[in-house]
Amino acid sequence: MGHDIHIFRDARALALRIWRNAATFFLSIELALMVLVAVATVGGVWLAVLHDLRSLLAFGFAIAYVAARSVLHVKRKLSWPFI
16 A cells, blocks of 8 residues: 655545546445435434334335345345445
């Protein structure tokens, strides 16, 4: 990981190269779904603290997402580890 960065232009070029390599992941639906599951989990905990039954819906979505990802991985529809 020894990057030889001495000037701002080198840092900018490195950041641009890293962004181009990672852009397919950051712009994918997969990242959006993972963030949505995280929000549903936190929201479910908050609703559970408030004794609201809608927390079951949030937890159900998060659990169903993980289960669906597991099934797709076992069926080899997804080829990379996801958790």
